[in-house]
Amino acid sequence: MSKEPYGFAAWTSFIPESEIRRLLKYNVPYYFGGGKPGALPIETLAQILIDLGNEQLSEIKSGNEERVIDDFNYGPTSGKAFLRKTLAKRLIEKDDITLDSEHPENDVLITTGSQQALYAMLDTCIDQGDIILTTSPAYLGFLVPAVKLGAQIITIPTDLQGAIPEHFEAAIKCCKKELGKKPEMIYVVPDSDNPKGTTVPKNRREALFNLAMENNIIIVEDGAYREIQFREPREKPIKALDTENKYVAYLRTSSKEAAVLRIGYSVFPPKVREQINKDKGFLDLCSPTIVQRMLDAYYRLHIDKVLPSALKTYEKRADTMRKAIDDTFPAGNRTDPTGGFFIWWESEDKDFDAKQFLEQEALPNDIIYVPGVAFYPLMGLSYLPEREELVPVERSLNTMRISYSYTSSEVIDIGIRKLGGLLSDQLA
Numbered sequence: 001m002s003k004e005p006y007g008f009a010a011w012t013s014f015i016p017e018s019e020i021r022r023l024l025k026y027n028v029p030y031y032f033g034g035g036k037p038g039a040l041p042i043e044t045l046a047q048i049l050i051d052l053g054n055e056q057l058s059e060i061k062s063g064n065e066e067r068v069i070d071d072f073n074y075g076p077t078s079g080k081a082f083l084r085k086t087l088a089k090r091l092i093e094k095d096d097i098t099l100d101s102e103h104p105e106n107d108v109l110i111t112t113g114s115q116q117a118l119y120a121m122l123d124t125c126i127d128q129g130d131i132i133l134t135t136s137p138a139y140l141g142f143l144v145p146a147v148k149l150g151a152q153i154i155t156i157p158t159d160l161q162g163a164i165p166e167h168f169e170a171a172i173k174c175c176k177k178e179l180g181k182k183p184e185m186i187y188v189v190p191d192s193d194n195p196k197g198t199t200v201p202k203n204r205r206e207a208l209f210n211l212a213m214e215n216n217i218i219i220v221e222d223g224a225y226r227e228i229q230f231r232e233p234r235e236k237p238i239k240a241l242d243t244e245n246k247y248v249a250y251l252r253t254s255s256k257e258a259a260v261l262r263i264g265y266s267v268f269p270p271k272v273r274e275q276i277n278k279d280k281g282f283l284d285l286c287s288p289t290i291v292q293r294m295l296d297a298y299y300r301l302h303i304d305k306v307l308p309s310a311l312k313t314y315e316k317r318a319d320t321m322r323k324a325i326d327d328t329f330p331a332g333n334r335t336d337p338t339g340g341f342f343i344w345w346e347s348e349d350k351d352f353d354a355k356q357f358l359e360q361e362a363l364p365n366d367i368i369y370v371p372g373v374a375f376y377p378l379m380g381l382s383y384l385p386e387r388e389e390l391v392p393v394e395r396s397l398n399t400m401r402i403s404y405s406y407t408s409s410e411v412i413d414i415g416i417r418k419l420g421g422l423l424s425d426q427l428a
């Protein structure tokens, strides 16, 4: 047999395809799978495209071709200054983020989705064997690249309010004692996290920030669902406490609050930003300019007019899902989101396997959710508070992430009741 003319890097043999991308292949009526935004401002976006096109045509007619050529060209790796200015203003005004007083836009970095910022953050700050502390469960789009890049992940149990700082503190001590080194990074999603949909209260945000300062560890605060909050008042981001821009890398995205146009915007400590920008240059040279023009118009002129109605839609969908779960699911616990796209459900039956159930019962009945197992790292350790020690990574297979973002309330009601019936038959 002839030998293949290529060889694969080692990671390809132990990193499987993402569970969510695998599930995206299925087109079923009861879709509670990926966190796809379903209440998109499509009319506004269409109008932005028309306005932009008209503006370009009139520029061309008046001989300003260069301006339009610029819209369809390579741009600076860090993103166009006009969009960075618009976003910097919003971060300061809405979320109390401290940015450079003269040129706040210099502190904002545009990336191709916040996924790229996450990847580049890991790529530039993590060496083989470095320790990262995160919640159990956590966003798989962070966990999988972290394992791929050789990080040692330690997961910390959460409750209905998300990350528990006391456990993070104890885990840091445990790392020093058992592994002989401190963690390099803490990753948290404080606003309606993915996958549980929990929101971290103010006192815990402060405690996490103090922990980072005291132990000299950078926090990666992923604010993907920051704008998707149904209830007021919203807690300030952890980043708002970081007035020296030193301890928190703050990642945001337009994907959930505008549209999936692949634009993320982050505030990194300056030296980190330089390295990430270098890495981004290697990854894609720059993010598309025309999309940055679209989003600039959206954030300057439209977001505050159109987002409230999207939030109402998501809240209604979440309420419908809550009620249908409470009416029909067998014994278990669910989270109670005040924003974001997800409810997390855990069966009381520890032997229940949500992944097997998906394949054997849910999918044949046209229902998709994401089995909870996807949100635990492939390898790593877990901190066990009751034993105050690190053990091989713990995964709860009896869990599922159910997304309400994409499907209408009517379909959620029918689909979740159907799922509840199937679960009750199995777990009775």
Ligand SMILES: Cc1ncc(COP(=O)(O)O)c(C=O)c1O
Binding pocket: 035, 112, 113, 114, 115, 116, 139, 141, 189, 193, 194, 222, 224, 252, 253, 254, 255, 262, 263, 264
């Ligand atoms: C917590 C979290 N972070 C980051 C992302 C990546 O978002 P994007 O790359 O679309 O900005 C997602 C997407 O689902 C997410 O849920």
